[in-house]
Amino acid sequence: MAVRITPATVTDIRQVLSDHARYWGERDLRHLHLLALVQEFGETCLVARAADDGGHEGEGGGVLGYLIGFVTPDRTGYVHLVATRDDARGTGLGRELYAAFTEAARRQGAVRLKAITSTGNTGSVAFHRSLGFEVRTEEDYNGPGETRVVFRRALS
Known part of the structure; x- marks a missing residue:
């Protein structure tokens, strides 16, 4: 398309x-x-x-x-949604x-990209991995008890 x-x-x-x-x-x-x-x-x-x-x-x-x-x-390109x-x-x-x-x-x-998602969003994790993002789970990222998956990728 x-x-x-x-x-x-x-x-x-x-x-x-x-x-x-x-x-x-x-x-x-x-x-x-x-x-x-x-x-x-x-x-x-x-x-x-x-x-x-x-x-x-x-x-x-x-x-x-x-x-x-x-x-x-x-200089981080942050994807909100x-x-x-x-x-x-x-x-x-x-x-x-x-x-x-x-x-x-x-x-x-x-010079880099970043995005986050909830820990249960397996589709987003797979998508960002396929785009070459480093994937890390960070405790309390969005406040106490608010764990998020953080995606980071350097731009060449």
């Missing part, structure tokens, strides 16, 4: 939120979709659409996947979004 990856807009994220279950299934992660991140880090918050979509919603149209990320002052819609899974779209984010982060001076 040919896709077009562009900077995300608030309207794009609102579309994602209105169809949240198609990206996240039973997991309710709406509270993590911070519109301020899209407003402030527009070049590293990305959406993917079918190349011939033109932004139309409906079956096969609209946002097929998205990545919300930013570059930190220590990445998701593909249920009808776009298994197409390589997550990899394409990561590749586009990596280039955008590099342009802003990033």
